[in-house]
Amino acid sequence: MAVKDDLKEDTKSKQAKTKQPKEEELSEEDQHLKDELEMLVERLNESDHDTEFYDQCLKTLKDFIKDSTTSMTAVPKPLKFLRPQYPVLTEIYDKWTKNSNHSDVVIKLADILSVLAMTYSDDGKKESLKYRLLSSEIDDTIADWGHEYMRHLALEIGETYQEKLGVDEDLIHQLVQLSLKIAPFFLKHNAEADAVDLLLEIECIDKLPEFVDENTYARVCLYMVSCVPLLAPPDDSSFLNTAYSIYLSHNKLTQALTLAMKLDDPQLIKQVFEVTDDELIHKQLGFILSQQMPSFKYPGDNEEVQNTISNIKLHEYFAYLVKELNLLDPKVPEDIYKSHLENAKFGIGTSGSIDSAKQNLAAAFVNSFLNLGYGVDKLIQTEEDNKSWIYKTKGNGMISTTASLGSIHQWNINDGLQVLDKYTYSSEDEVKAGALLGTGIVSANVHDEIEAALALLQEYVNDPKKILQTSAINGLGIAFAGSSNEEVLGLLLPLVSDLDISIEVSSLAALALGHVFVGTCHGDITSTILQTLLERDFTQLTNKFVRFLSLGLGLLYMGKTEQVEDVLETIDAIEHPISKTLKVLVNICAYAGTGNVLQIQSLLQMCTAKPKDDSEEEKKLAESEEDAAVAAAAAEGAAEGSSTDAAAPDATETADANDVEMKDSEDKEETKKEAEDKKDASATTDEEEEELYQGFAVLGLACIAMGEEIGQDMSLRHFSHLMHYGNPLIRRAVPLAMGLVSSSNPQMKVFDTLSRHSHDPDLEVAQNAIYAMGLVGAGTNNARLAQLLRQLASYYIKSTDTLFMVRIAQGILHLGKGTLSLNPFNSERTILSKVSLASLLTISVALLDPKFFILSDSNTATSHQLLYYLTPAIKPRMLITVDESLNPIKVNVRVGQAVDVVGQAGKPKTITGWVTQSTPVLLNYGERAELENTEEWISLSNALEGIVILKKNPEYMEVDN
Numbered sequence: 001m002a003v004k005d006d007l008k009e010d011t012k013s014k015q016a017k018t019k020q021p022k023e024e025e026l027s028e029e030d031q032h033l034k035d036e037l038e039m040l041v042e043r044l045n046e047s048d049h050d051t052e053f054y055d056q057c058l059k060t061l062k063d064f065i066k067d068s069t070t071s072m073t074a075v076p077k078p079l080k081f082l083r084p085q086y087p088v089l090t091e092i093y094d095k096w097t098k099n100s101n102h103s104d105v106v107i108k109l110a111d112i113l114s115v116l117a118m119t120y121s122d123d124g125k126k127e128s129l130k131y132r133l134l135s136s137e138i139d140d141t142i143a144d145w146g147h148e149y150m151r152h153l154a155l156e157i158g159e160t161y162q163e164k165l166g167v168d169e170d171l172i173h174q175l176v177q178l179s180l181k182i183a184p185f186f187l188k189h190n191a192e193a194d195a196v197d198l199l200l201e202i203e204c205i206d207k208l209p210e211f212v213d214e215n216t217y218a219r220v221c222l223y224m225v226s227c228v229p230l231l232a233p234p235d236d237s238s239f240l241n242t243a244y245s246i247y248l249s250h251n252k253l254t255q256a257l258t259l260a261m262k263l264d265d266p267q268l269i270k271q272v273f274e275v276t277d278d279e280l281i282h283k284q285l286g287f288i289l290s291q292q293m294p295s296f297k298y299p300g301d302n303e304e305v306q307n308t309i310s311n312i313k314l315h316e317y318f319a320y321l322v323k324e325l326n327l328l329d330p331k332v333p334e335d336i337y338k339s340h341l342e343n344a345k346f347g348i349g350t351s352g353s354i355d356s357a358k359q360n361l362a363a364a365f366v367n368s369f370l371n372l373g374y375g376v377d378k379l380i381q382t383e384e385d386n387k388s389w390i391y392k393t394k395g396n397g398m399i400s401t402t403a404s405l406g407s408i409h410q411w412n413i414n415d416g417l418q419v420l421d422k423y424t425y426s427s428e429d430e431v432k433a434g435a436l437l438g439t440g441i442v443s444a445n446v447h448d449e450i451e452a453a454l455a456l457l458q459e460y461v462n463d464p465k466k467i468l469q470t471s472a473i474n475g476l477g478i479a480f481a482g483s484s485n486e487e488v489l490g491l492l493l494p495l496v497s498d499l500d501i502s503i504e505v506s507s508l509a510a511l512a513l514g515h516v517f518v519g520t521c522h523g524d525i526t527s528t529i530l531q532t533l534l535e536r537d538f539t540q541l542t543n544k545f546v547r548f549l550s551l552g553l554g555l556l557y558m559g560k561t562e563q564v565e566d567v568l569e570t571i572d573a574i575e576h577p578i579s580k581t582l583k584v585l586v587n588i589c590a591y592a593g594t595g596n597v598l599q600i601q602s603l604l605q606m607c608t609a610k611p612k613d614d615s616e617e618e619k620k621l622a623e624s625e626e627d628a629a630v631a632a633a634a635a636e637g638a639a640e641g642s643s644t645d646a647a648a649p650d651a652t653e654t655a656d657a658n659d660v661e662m663k664d665s666e667d668k669e670e671t672k673k674e675a676e677d678k679k680d681a682s683a684t685t686d687e688e689e690e691e692l693y694q695g696f697a698v699l700g701l702a703c704i705a706m707g708e709e710i711g712q713d714m715s716l717r718h719f720s721h722l723m724h725y726g727n728p729l730i731r732r733a734v735p736l737a738m739g740l741v742s743s744s745n746p747q748m749k750v751f752d753t754l755s756r757h758s759h760d761p762d763l764e765v766a767q768n769a770i771y772a773m774g775l776v777g778a779g780t781n782n783a784r785l786a787q788l789l790r791q792l793a794s795y796y797i798k799s800t801d802t803l804f805m806v807r808i809a810q811g812i813l814h815l816g817k818g819t820l821s822l823n824p825f826n827s828e829r830t831i832l833s834k835v836s837l838a839s840l841l842t843i844s845v846a847l848l849d850p851k852f853f854i855l856s857d858s859n860t861a862t863s864h865q866l867l868y869y870l871t872p873a874i875k876p877r878m879l880i881t882v883d884e885s886l887n888p889i890k891v892n893v894r895v896g897q898a899v900d901v902v903g904q905a906g907k908p909k910t911i912t913g914w915v916t917q918s919t920p921v922l923l924n925y926g927e928r929a930e931l932e933n934t935e936e937w938i939s940l941s942n943a944l945e946g947i948v949i950l951k952k953n954p955e956y957m958e959v960d961n
Contacts (some may be wrong), residue, residue, distance in 0.1 A: 034081040037064060044092050044109075045648035054105045062112060064128060066144060070260060079119050089113055089948050093131075101347055115145050118152045129156040133174055133266035143185045150182055151194060157182075158201035171796075176202055184211050192220045193903050194773045196227070205238055209246050217246050221653070225259070225830070228901045229595050229708040233561060239264060244268060248275060254942045256829045257285050261292045264519065264559065266527035270299045280884055280949060283308050284940040288312070288949040291610055291826045291875065292833055295447045295483035302888075308445040308947075313886075314876075315412040317947055318373050320821075320888050321920045326748050327817050330377045331574045333366040333807070338790060358800050361397035361805035365867065366388065368404030369811035372820065372874065375409050381419070390431060395798040395857065399471060400864050402434025406441030407871065416442030417452060424456075433471035436460055440475025444871045445835075453479035454487055461491045470862050474869070477512025482835035483871035489525070496549075497528050499535060506532060507552070508862060511842065514555030515872070519834040521563045522556055529553045530567075531575050533582070541578050544852055547692070550578065554585035558834045564590040580693040588700030589841075593707035595922050600704055600711070606697040607730055691729045695848045698722060698733035702740035703841065706824070707832065712741050716750065723757070729848065731765050736844040739772030744823040744877075745925040746777040746785055755788050759795070767805045767850050767917050774809025775840075779877065780924070781818035789813065801855045808867065819922060822870065822878040828898065828928065828943050842866065879929050880920045880947050890918050891937060895942060898928035 023121075039595050044054060046770060056472045064076045064790075082089075093113060096106045103910050114131035132142065132153060142150070157175050164171050178215065181201050186195035199205045212220050221243040228236045240259050241689065247256040252270050260268035269289070273282060279302055286308030289296055298306040307313060322328060363379065371377040380389045380401065390401045402423050409416030420442070423435035442455035453475065462470035473492065495501065495509035513525050529552060557564050564586060571582045584606065701718060702721060705711035716738065723734045734755050742750045754776065757769035776787040789810050796802040815822070823829075824836035846853040848865045856863035883889045896914030909930050923929060929944040931937055937950045 004395075005429075011285075020489050024047070025260070030077060031410075033064070033077060037061070037078060037081050039063075039759060041082070041088055045088060047095075050246065051105055052181065055108065057110065058105060058108045062108070064582070065112070065115060077118065081118055083119050083489055086113075086116050089116065090127075106185065107135045114153075118149055126156040126160055127839060128152055129160060129857045132178065134254050140342055142181065147189055147191065148828060151191075154179070154186075154194060154198045154201075158198065161202050169228040176204060177602055179204065180207060184912065187211055187216050187220070190905065192216060193223050196223055197391065200235065200239075205235075205242050208242055212246055214250060217250050221246055221255070222902055226900075229702030242926075248272070251275070252280060252939070252942065253285060254288060256647050257288055258830060258943075259825070262831050269293075273299050280951070283886065284949045287949070288941060290825065291946055292800065292831055293482065294445050295480075295485075310412065312448055314446065315373065315375075315410070316542040317880050317888070318411065318876055318878075319375075321876065321880060322374060322817075322819060324897065324920050325819070325922075328374075331370050331375060331817060332378050333363045333370065333811075336370065336786070336810050337793065337807075340445045345695055355395055357392070357394045358804055360389065360392040361400060361864070362395075363394065364404050365864070366807050366811035368407035368816060371814050372407045372816045373410040373412075373505075373876075375412060375415060376410050380405060381408070391524055393692065395430065396671075396865070397857060398428065398430035399434040399437060399467070400867075402431050402767060403437035403441060403471075403865065403868060405435075407858070407868070408446070409442050410871070410874070411442075413443055413446055413448065413452060417456075426930055427924075429465055429467050429726065437475045437478075437868060439476070439478040441868055441871050443479040444481065444878075445875070447483060451485075454485070458487075458491055461495070466502070466505065467507060473505070473644055473864070474862065474865060477508075477515045479869060479870050481515040482518055483516050483840065484522075486522055488615060489513065493525065493528055493539050494514075496525075496532055496552075499532070501518040503536065503540045503543045504545045504547075504862075507543075507547075507549040511548040511553030511555075512552075514552030515835070515838055515842075515901045518555045518557060518838045519558040519560060521560050526556055526567055526569055530570055530574070533576075533578065538576065541576050544849060546578060547581065547848075548583050548842075548844055550582045551842065553582060554589040555838050555841075556589075556591045557586050558592060558838060559832070561594065561596075563591050567654060584696045584700060588703050590835055591700075592703040592834075595707040595711040596704055600701060600715075603697040603700045603704070607694055607701075607726060609694070691727055691846070694727065695729040695733040696738050696845070698726075698730055699740065699841065699844050699848075702737035703837065706741045716743055716753075716835075720753070723742055728762060728765075731762065733844075733848060735769035735772040736847055740840055741777035742776045744776075744778045744780060744821045746780050746782040748784070751776050751782075751785055751788070758788075764850055767802055767855070770802065770805045770809050770845050771812075771843075771847060771850075774812035775822065777813045778822040778873075779813075779815035779818060781814055785813055786810070801851070804855060805850070812870075815874065816876070819873050819876055819878065821925075822873050823877075824873060828945065829926075833873075836875075837874035839869050839871070843870045854914060878920055878921050878946070879944055880921055881944075881950050882947060884949065884951060886949070888951065890919070891919060891950065892918055892932040893929045895921055895923065895927055895929045898926055 004813050018775070036057065040057050043049070043057050044061075048261070061082075063084075079729045089109070090113065093109050097107065110131040114128050114135060117128035119130060120127070128149075142153075154237055157179055161172065164175075179198055183195040183199055186192065186198070189536050196205070197210065199208055209222065217446075224239045228239050228456050231239060240263050243257040244256050244263070247253075247273070254274060257269065257272045260272055273285060276282070279739050282298075282300065282302065282305045286305045290311050294309060294311045296309050298309055366376055367379040390398055393401045405419055405423075406416055409419060417439065420435045420438045423431050423438075426432045426435070428675045438455050439453050443451075457472045457479075460468045461476070463469045463472065473495070476488050476492065492509045492513050496506050496513065510525075510529050513522075517525060529549060533546075533549065553567075557567065566585060568583055570588070571579050574582070584603075587599065588603070591702065636639055698719075701715050705715035722730055726734065733896065735754055738750055738754060751773055754769045754773045756904070758766050758773065760766045761771065770789070773785060773789065790805055793803060793806045793810075796806060812822070822836070822840065824833050824840060825831065826833055843854075843866065851861075853866060854864050879893065881891050881893075894911060894914035896911035899908070899910055899912050901908045901910055911930060914930075916932055921929065923945055929952075931939060931944070936956045938951055938953050940949045940951065
């Protein structure tokens with residue numbers, strides 16, 4: 001009471017004093033508060049009081065600060081009025097610390113000073129944290145000071161931790177302890193992001209699971225997973241591991257499985273299965289796993305679960321989908337060519353006379369893409385004569401046409417192999433080779449116990465006929481993509497290391513192994529490929545197929561950023577321009593989908609580098625000027641000689657001598673010319689290799705940037721610059737990169753740009769732009785793209801190669817009559833499928849030289865058959881709901897555009913602009929589905945895509961209207 005009486009008297013005397021003219025005018029209430037606070041500070045500064053009096057003053061001061069209420073946008077008035085008193089209070093603190101009698105009140109004053117320091121600019125001294133540490137040993141009530149103070153404290157903790165790490169271990173320990181008190185406060189007050197950020201700063205993210213509960217874990221994990229693309233290793237994997245353990249502890253197994261797949265850790269995947277014995281949940285986990293890792297071996301002994309993982313019944317569910325969507329009637333290529341819409345004088349009928357075999361081959365590809373997975377078509381499997389269309393093509397075209405039967409029966413191994421069986425006995429090598437390739441195609445992404453593709457193809461891997469051998473190798477690469485099958489390794493690895501066989505076969509074997517063991521960092525394959533590159537003759541490494549040898553090595557390191565350094569050091573030992581190409585390919589595969597900014601910057605620098613230095617050009621210019629001067633001097637000398645010839649005594653001898661000299665000089669010139677030609681040839685080879693790595697660098701920009709939205713938009717801007725200023729190879733690669741980064745995502749800005757490039761003067765740029773248009777709209781039936789491609793078919797009617805590419809693009813656009821997708825991401829675009837990206841990248845690498853590979857008519861080791869490497873990337877974009885017996889059922893779902901709800905308050909809607917549909921439904925890029933009646937049905941999967949098991953809610957009761 002004595003303190004309060006003194007305060008009243010001093011307040012009255014203060015008010016009586018004359019006020020400064022410039023002082024801010026305060027209301028009577030505010031002035032009263034200010035005077036009381038100043039009086040408390042004066043009392044604390046007086047030295048003739050006991051500890052109890054100071055303690056009472058500090059308590060009153062603390063109550064004033066804590067009880068103050070003001071708007072969210074203004075500084076609380078007690079803090080505002082005490083700000084000028086902060087230096088005085090710090091002096092009092094220093095004075096009291098020297099006096100052992102005031103040890104108790106010192107800690108309380110430090111508590112108040114810590115809060116006041118928040119409003120006082122301390123020039124980086126971080127005094128708020130300093131005084132908090134001086135008072136926190138006995139004071140656990142820091143939460144009483146409010147949210148803004150806690151955020152300020154967290155900021156200073158983060159900065160101090162980075163400064164003192166490795167310098168002051170005691171302080172680091174104090175900071176960690178303090179942070180572990182602040183994090184629970186953030187979590188209780190809907191500031192999950194602040195809690196995660198703080199624990200990230202102090203490198204204690206693994207402590208987070210002990211603080212979250214059933215009310216906060218979902219928002220915490222959502223924030224953590226969305227942060228992963230923005231974090232550098234090893235923080236990204238530690239975030240995923242922490243979120244995984246949180247989901248697992250709260251029994252959210254489908255979310256935990258998604259993160260285990262993202263981490264690419266088989267042990268974590270097994271752990272998810274082992275958490276529960278519920279077979280129905282195991283089946284749902286199997287359906288999710290089948291989209292990413294269909295070759296995974298189920299840790300239990302339930303055959304039905306293994307079948308769900310291995311896609312054994314995928315063809316049945318796909319058949320149900322197309323039946324419900326009324327798409328059963330087979331289509332023919334003319335249905336999408338729509339020649340009647342083209343100008344009559346440019347009609348398709350006139351192109352048949354130009355190159356009918358090429359157009360028939362294009363029709364076979366279009367037919368296979370259009371009817372993929374349907375099992376029926378009207379072109380190749382005709383009732384009159386099954387062979388008819390195959391024999392309308394010639395040479396290599398017969399291989400691709402026969403192999404297209406595998407695409408038509410995609411995922412249905414039994415029916416597909418029966419249809420292909422008769423062609424394996426054909427007397428025509430091309431037809432037989434096509435049947436072998438088709439055997440691999442029909443088995444893609446389906447892994448049963450028999451593995452029929454391996455049994456049928458293994459005997460042809462060492463076949464003396466190159467055409468059968470390469471088809472068997474490609475078939476194995478497609479059939480076992482991502483399976484890490486050791487038997488395939490035993491068959492193909494000797495072909496990579498055998499120096500006696502052609503470099504084409506070695507390269508295709510390495511490519512197939514790259515697909516089979518994608519992302520495994522397999523040591524034996526790595527060492528074998530590198531050894532082959534070291535031992536092969538220098539001239540052999542200039543073969544265009546070597547790019548597939550390099551790509552095979554790169555695919556092994558897909559997504560493995562940590563293990564890539566060792567192999568990059570080994571590549572330096574290869575003394576050939578190919579080493580640059582190897583480095584780029586291995587790097588872009590390792591960082592694919594990460595959005596790593598540093599890697600993108602280094603790739604952009606590669607794209608802007610000039611293959612020839614300006615200094616060399618200047619040197620050549622100087623040499624040519626010197627040669628011109630010498631020639632001028634020689635001409636002048638010759639002129640003088642001719643004027644004195646008349647006075648010469650023996651003209652004949654002089655003439656003979658001149659002849660000999662001229663002959664010698666001619667011989668020297670010829671020798672010099674030959675040497676220069678050789679030098680130019682080697683320089684051209686070097687230059688090609690020099691430029692080749694730049695083409696891969698452009699593709700790398702797309703592979704790395706596709707991981708997150710901002711990176712995608714930025715990369716598209718870079719591509720427009722590269723198109724203007726790049727060399728021919730870079731310009732050829734840009735449309736492919738645009739297609740890669742936007743596959744099955746037909747954005748108007750992307751395909752309009754590609755449409756412009758499709759009329760480029762450089763025909764190879766135009767051809768790649770046309771393919772990219774197909775890739776961007778793959779499986780969407782986009783009407784605008786279809787119209788653009790029909791116009792291009794009319795425009796390029798006289799160019800057989802370009803028209804062929806237009807047809808391929810039309811086939812890809814209408815993939816599976818619009819039911820399939822080539823997008824390499826699964827689980828609501830959260831997980832990059834290495835198998836899918838490897839497939840897309842293989843075609844893009846081939847198209848860096850479209851004339852030699854995809855459009856080649858010559859009987860090379862492989863040409864347009866490479867297009868079938870797209871097969872492992874093809875998947876249905878469907879949502880099918882099934883009951884507990886795995887039989888399809890119809891329920892209503894809302895399908896709309898997915899909304900990013902990370903960090904949003906409350907329970908925001910996760911989709912917008914939805915339309916209610918009955919399952920099965922098709923999901924477009926960026927769409928999400930939700931159950932309409934969540935009370936009646938319980939979904940076993942958190943994300944509605946692919947095949948989802950629904951359980952009847954036992955508590956649900958139907959209400960009669």
